[in-house]
Amino acid sequence: MIALTLALARAWVRIYTRGLSPALRDARRAEIACDLWEQRHEQACAGRRSLLTALEIFGRVIRGVPSDLAWRMASRTRGSAVRRVRLAGAVARRHGWMVLPGALELIYVTGAAKIGTPGFVGILEQLAMGAGAAGVLCGMVLLWRGTAPLAAAWIVCLGALGPTLLIARSAPLSLLWAALAMRSAVRRSDALRAQRSQVALP
Amino acid sequence: MRRKADTLLPLEASILLAGLQLGEFHGYSLARTIQEHANARRLTAHGTLYKALGRMQTAGLLTSRWEDADSAVADGRPRRRLYTVTGAGALALAAWEADNPQGAIRAAAASPGLALGGAA
Numbered sequence: 277m278i279a280l281t282l283a284l285a286r287a288w289v290r291i292y293t294r295g296l297s298p299a300l301r302d303a304r305r306a307e308i309a310c311d312l313w314e315q316r317h318e319q320a321c322a323g324r325r326s327l328l329t330a331l332e333i334f335g336r337v338i339r340g341v342p343s344d345l346a347w348r349m350a351s352r353t354r355g356s357a358v359r360r361v362r363l364a365g366a367v368a369r370r371h372g373w374m375v376l377p378g379a380l381e382l383i384y385v386t387g388a389a390k391i392g393t394p395g396f397v398g399i400l401e402q403l404a405m406g407a408g409a410a411g412v413l414c415g416m417v418l419l420w421r422g423t424a425p426l427a428a429a430w431i432v433c434l435g436a437l438g439p440t441l442l443i444a445r446s447a448p449l450s451l452l453w454a455a456l457a458m459r460s461a462v463r464r465s466d467a468l469r470a471q472r473s474q475v476a477l478p
Numbered sequence: 479m480r481r482k483a484d485t486l487l488p489l490e491a492s493i494l495l496a497g498l499q500l501g502e503f504h505g506y507s508l509a510r511t512i513q514e515h516a517n518a519r520r521l522t523a524h525g526t527l528y529k530a531l532g533r534m535q536t537a538g539l540l541t542s543r544w545e546d547a548d549s550a551v552a553d554g555r556p557r558r559r560l561y562t563v564t565g566a567g568a569l570a571l572a573a574w575e576a577d578n579p580q581g582a583i584r585a586a587a588a589s590p591g592l593a594l595g596g597a598a
Contacts, residue, residue, distance in 0.1 A: 285524075303559070306544075307505055308524055310556040314506035315521075317555065332521065340525025347529045 281330040282312055285337045292344045296351050411435020419460070429458050486574040489530050492516065494539065494571040497563040504558040505531065531561060539567035 289308045293301040312333065319329040415432030486494070489512075496511040497503055503511070505528060509521045534540045542561045550557040563571075 304528065306557065307528060307559050310504065310558050311506045311509075311524060313556050314504070314558075318506075318510075336521055336523045338523075339520075340523030340527070343523065343525030343529045345525075347525065347532065 278316065278326040278330040278333075281333050281337075282316070285312055285333055288337055288341075288344070292348045296348070300351055408435045426462070429460070429462075433458065485577075486570055487530070489522070489526065490534055490539070491571060491574045491578075493530060493534065494563055494567050494574075497540065497561065498568060498571070502560045502562050504560055508561070534567070535561075537566075539564060539570055 285308065286305075289305050293304050296304075315333060316329060319332075320326070411431050412435040415428045415430075415435055418428030418431065492512045492515065493508060496508055496515060500507060500511060508531075509527055512518075513521050531540065531542075535542055540561045541564055542559050545558045545560055547557055
């Protein structure tokens with residue numbers, strides 16, 4: 277009975293610490309393992325019946341479940357926030373050059389469209405500008421997330437180039453930014469390909 | 479349970495009181511001491527106890543260290559995480575006792591080794 281209760285307590289700790297940072301996870305598991313050992317050892321030395329010890333340990337585990345879950349949620353929130361900040365920092369370092377031309381391009385695209393101004397551009401051109409701005413934003417999000425970088429770069433390029441070439445017929449900033457985005461995407465694809473080929477090697 | 483900043487929960491006050499009595503302590507010894515102080519039938523639950531210890535450590539009321547592996551191996555048991563009440567913890571307990579005279583009297587009665595306000 278006591279062995280079963282100890283196994284249950286350890287299993288519960290393993291469950292609610294799964295997915296946490298290794299330092300936090302290992303510290304909590306070690307602390308609970310120590311607590312269980314101390315309780316069992318003390319009560320065995322005192323000659324207490326193991327059934328009573330097992331029931332007491334079981335009660336401590338069950339009564340602590342809400343606090344364990346609350347602790348896990350708080351730990352995960354802190355951990356994921358830290359991970360997101362780190363990821364955002366890494367992406368900003370890698371693609372920081374995109375921020376200024378990207379912002380300028382968006383201002384240019386949306387400003388040139390003057391969406392909603394009667395008679396400035398036709399409805400089809402406004403739609404093209406809107407679709408272009410949406411394409412730029414989607415491409416930037418994909419580049420930011422690091423998924424399908426080549427496709428993301430193409431979406432950005434088409435989003436920026438298409439409407440501006442169509443309407444303004446002059447988009448030097450679009451060309452510059454498209455070139456930079458393509459360069460970054462190609463480099464990233466090369467790096468991914470190199471990683472995959474390394475993994476494939478025996 | 480929502481609470482005002484810079485105030486102690488009853489469990490935290492009990493931890494500080496027991497911790498000052500024990501000096502350096504580990505989780506189970508703390509649970510046992512709190513049970514004796516409160517004359518309770520049950521030990522504090524694992525989740526409640528270790529969550530409070532972590533929170534208090536983050537707040538600077540406690541510090542902790544892992545004991546040497548050698549001494550644990552020599553005794554044939556797992557390593558203990560040893561906690562100590564900090565000066566800030568002692569001050570927080572003294573402030574809590576001043577704000578909660580009833581709770582402090584009960585705590586002092588349960589722990590004759592510590593006088594009221596003796597935590598400062």
